[in-house]
Amino acid sequence: MMFRALVAAVAILIPGLACADIPIKEVKSPGGLTAWLVEDHNIPFTALEIRFRGGTSLDDPARRGAIYLMSGLIEEGAGDLDSKGFAEARDSLAASFSFAASTDTFSVSARFLSENRDEAVDLLALALNRPRFDEDAVVRVREQVLSGLRSELRDPSAIASQTFDQLAYGEHPYGSTGRGTLASVAALSRADIVEAWKTALARENVYISAAGDITTEELGLIIDRVLGGLPETGAPLPGAAPWLLPPGVSVIDFPSPQSVVVFGQSGISQKDPDFFAAFVLNEVMGGGRFSARLMTEVRDKRGLTYGIGTYLVGMDHSDSYLGQFQASNDKVAEAISVIRAQWAKIATEGISEKELTDAKTYLTGAYPLRFDGNAPIASILVGMQMQGMPIDYPNTRNAKVDAVTMADVKRVAARLYQPEALRFVVVGQPVDVTPSP
């Protein structure tokens, strides 16, 4: 198994939305499952995305890390195939399967050739329905997870995020990492992994999409083969997360020439009528562009960092507004004061006409560019379903961005940006940064 790939693959691709001529079809399987499909026969392979809502937040609190460990074990043998046999079978077909557990989802990303699609699908079905979780695999992969956890104890970025989450969410599952602790993971048994599998992979929580060389009929049959045998219900989803984040500054000593800084405040729901105005505002403040305000003020004008960004983070049970940068220890204090000033400025002054126009043209122009291959399309489609978007959302999304007015951004800026609520978590040895009491 490759936990490294698993770590890299956890991006919850929240669909940007888009371009009018993406022909998305809804597929109903004979067994009653629903999937979205973009059929494209140009290249003889299919990308299939399956997501189960819940993810590591479904962990039994006394077994923290079980679902994450299960995600690394599910490809370690199934049915009559042991770990090696399963990997050999998969490679002989040149198929690829990846399994990942993140805070809100357990995801399966598969890619297989048209020429041996049936064999590849059978193998995927075997992994999901009849995983072996052999004792020796549990021991081996558990050691890999523990090694990763030990690394994180000395990784300033991980320490910063973890500290921030603990402050923001306390005892809710969002307040701790789904990878578990050294103690909780060391105690996980094979029985815990089996239970995690039954808990996290339930049909009531599943979302499915595909893109590529496959028809609606073929897809309907395939999803029944892969998912038909799974239990209907799983563990209950966690309730709404509290927002406990106190304002101020935390400093955690770490021996490094640079500090890692995570900062933030509460966010805004994607279902909120003001969401698109907030989305445009964030693009201006610290979005994906080099021309965003914080990149300009903190990097270009002052040379305080190599990169800085902010993100409206929408999770199933909480909405937050986060930012992150790294800076040499003697520059952290100045960077923090620049960010505070920018937060206050936008809250009272909003943004300029030109900033609004540029952000809109960027967001609307960039949207269709995301749909540029089977793999990205499948990923976007499944994300849309998880967020409850209508199937024609790509046709209407840009209009929603364009509809944001100067009055909207002014009003929403005053609501969204709360300079007095900002919390900074600094991991490093910053100069002249005083922690809050």
Added chain:
Amino acid sequence: MRLVTRLARKARGKTRGFARIMPALPLLAAFSAFAAQAETVSAFRLENGLDVVVIEDHRAPVVVQMIWYRAGAADEPAGKSGIAHFLEHLMFKGTDKVPAGQFSATVEAHGGDDNAFTSWDYTAYFQRIAADKLEMVMEMEADRMRGLKLDPAVVLTERQVILEERAQRTDSDPGALLGEQMRAALFMNHRYGVPIIGWRHEIADLTREDALAWYEQYYAPNNATLIIAGDVTPDQVKDLAEKYYGPIAPSEGIKPRIRPQEPPHLAERRLTYADERVSDPYVYRSYLAPERNPGDQKTAAALSILAELLGGNGQTAILPRALQFDAQVAVWSSAFYDGTALDDATFGLYVVPAPGVSLGEAEAAMDEVLAKFLQEGPDPEAFDRIKTQIRASDIYAKDDAMGLAKLYGEELSVGLGLEDIQSYTAVLDEVTIADVMQAAHQVLNRNNAVTGWLERPLEASPEVSPEQAPEQSAAPAEAAPRTEPATSETEAAE
């Protein structure tokens, strides 16, 4: 690399410093198979010497422009390490037509993204944008090939940014520091031993004049390759390229790239780097290895397959089977090789010992596996499975036009020709077990190698753990970036 934000965010997700040299998709990355059909790739050369390659993909209304200059860190003069990368940053600092900061801002205002990266053998710039904006980005890219105007104050601030970049990528990462020391030991004469970003003390002294001298020397149409990939036709590209790049005069100062070569390596080199930020120690060995050459890619192809056999797949490859399954000596092990280089390449091995196993024991176990492999060779079925995947990688690679643009740009920039690129899958496919064993015997010789140990200092200071950190008495003993999933994409919350 100017690629900051995105890379910085990715870096948060990795669990160990080593991740950056471990390809996520070893097969596709290692084989970099030529994927596009011959009819979808066309090439021509302008009169001023600019090479142009067009890769058609009409599935989405998107285009990628990449320009690759045949000038990289290994071309730098002694004492000026980092100048290639510094100039890369400064290329966004303005011309008469496009003022500082406006290059990216203009691309972004039209819904596109742009960035740049520097390696030992090349420096490349790219934009990804709606297909009907190709003319706009081509005009801007051509404009800055010769039109750069640098404000001295802007240059000084940008030098600070680069020092921060070095602090973030290298000085904050014990694995990166070990890698830097190892390359310096491996390459005794070639500039491949100097880090791309530069040594800190030399970066701190780079000047505007250094940057402009570098620019004047290397930025010219006859020292570049233009790659256009996406929803375009060769005719369109030809017209636009002639209009915007065509008028730029070639430079007469472009010389063949003959760089100092390695002498015979006669003695094994070893080093240990201790850093209190290390969690799990590891062994990393890097061998000097042959690279792909025009008309001669067979040894490199054999080495790609060797790396896959030894350490490509965590469940079936030889090192993980022996060290993680048959015996519990290691938690991780891997092998990797990238033969796309102008001069020598490297072949790497990596082992993270299991708890209670010393670095010496892990290295000895690794060497035992290698010795056995050199005697017995691979399992023929494993060899066949790799061949199957090589053939399939052609199909999967077609899904990613940007990936293909990078592949062509990089391979052309290290001196390979179109025929080398387009025949490489066939070369890989023709490799025999005997070829792999011959390459293995040639390369897996410790006199050609440096072996590095990354460890914690003997008198390590107390573990930095959340329990001991001032604010974290209540925090559980872990620190995974849970917010990573949502923040690793730019639009986390749309």
